Amino acid sequence: MQNPILEVSNLKKYFDIRGGVLGRKVGEVKAVDDVSFTVHEGEILGIVGESGCGKSTTGKAILRLIEPTEGEVKFDGQDITKLTTEEMRKLRRDMQIIFQDPYASLNPRHTVEKIISEPLLIHGMGKAERKARVKELLEVVGLSSYHASRYPHQFSGGQRQRIGIARALANHPKLIICDEPVSALDVSVQSQILNLMESLRDQFNLTYVFIAHDLSVVKHISDRVGVMYLGRLVELTEKDKLYDDPKHPYTKALLSAVPLPDPDIEKERIILEGDVPSPSNPPTGCAFHTRCPMAMDICKQVRPTFEQVEVNHFVACHLYDEAVQ
Numbered sequence: 001m002q003n004p005i006l007e008v009s010n011l012k013k014y015f016d017i018r019g020g021v022l023g024r025k026v027g028e029v030k031a032v033d034d035v036s037f038t039v040h041e042g043e044i045l046g047i048v049g050e051s052g053c054g055k056s057t058t059g060k061a062i063l064r065l066i067e068p069t070e071g072e073v074k075f076d077g078q079d080i081t082k083l084t085t086e087e088m089r090k091l092r093r094d095m096q097i098i099f100q101d102p103y104a105s106l107n108p109r110h111t112v113e114k115i116i117s118e119p120l121l122i123h124g125m126g127k128a129e130r131k132a133r134v135k136e137l138l139e140v141v142g143l144s145s146y147h148a149s150r151y152p153h154q155f156s157g158g159q160r161q162r163i164g165i166a167r168a169l170a171n172h173p174k175l176i177i178c179d180e181p182v183s184a185l186d187v188s189v190q191s192q193i194l195n196l197m198e199s200l201r202d203q204f205n206l207t208y209v210f211i212a213h214d215l216s217v218v219k220h221i222s223d224r225v226g227v228m229y230l231g232r233l234v235e236l237t238e239k240d241k242l243y244d245d246p247k248h249p250y251t252k253a254l255l256s257a258v259p260l261p262d263p264d265i266e267k268e269r270i271i272l273e274g275d276v277p278s279p280s281n282p283p284t285g286c287a288f289h290t291r292c293p294m295a296m297d298i299c300k301q302v303r304p305t306f307e308q309v310e311v312n313h314f315v316a317c318h319l320y321d322e323a324v325q
Contacts, residue, residue, distance in 0.1 A: 004038035011071035033231035046222030054231040096168040100180040102160035106152040113148035137166040158189035230287040237313040
């Protein structure tokens with residue numbers, strides 16, 4: 001297998017909590033806490049988890065839109081956490097992001113042409129070339145060239161997200177971080193955008209890290225899926241393996257909540273007790289032990305390592321630790 005296009009190793013992002021009159025640091029929120037994975041060229045890696053688990057922070061830290069606290073992010077073999085601002089600016093041609101909210105991510109004062117051509121201008125493309133490229137991109141994402149002179153408020157949510165996708169494609173990137181790109185859209189529009197993104201992946205040989213909280217959306221588009229809980233990856237494998245044979249108790253609980261379209265199929269629902277702990281004060285040991293129906297004494301004290309339990313199937317759980325059995 002070829003070398004991965006993206007290698008994330010021990011990525012951490014902690015946000016300081018400040019309090020008191022002097023605003024001293026009184027604690028920290030462990031938004032991303034030691035996450036590692038790789039993505040190969042042309043692959044779509046899905047990352048799922050409930051709100052607040054650190055999915056979006058992981059995506060933004062990979063691109064250095066927020067600076068990681070610790071860890072290594074290698075893109076095309078180069079550790080981008082060590083690059084200067086100018087080196088990072090040049091690299092952003094190859095690494096782009098599609099944001100969650102198509103209403104907030106487009107400047108309402110700019111025409112569509114200006115929005116899409118901004119990255120082309122930054123990287124030195126001439127005016128005539130920019131105009132031609134904008135026209136080409138609009139047609140690629142399913143819009144018309146005459147839309148270039150319009151403003152974002154004149155479009156629907158799905159059309160705005162197509163404009164966001166066109167902007168991300170402007171400089172021929174290799175990797176696109178998709179930060180919940182369909183969660184703000186109607187279900188009927190979601191499938192159109194997902195199908196568009198799949199066809200663009202094939203057309204331009206793109207690689208996606210696809211962040212979402214909807215398990216059915218991730219199943220539709222991803223090749224492999226990683227499950228996050230409280231800033232940590234708890235399971236990572238190919239999508240069919242994950243949905244047919246989940247290993248981690250949290251993944252099993254998540255999948256048990258997915259409704260099936262057949263009313264005759266009975267499914268055992270796993271109800272998790274309690275609330276998600278605060279990332280500013282995560283539990284000792286396994287972060288999931290406070291809600292896990294299969295928790296053991298060791299889970300409360302020792303943090304499980306994220307390791308391979310089957311071919312290409314990684315889990316962070318003491319149930320699969322041979323030393324514990």
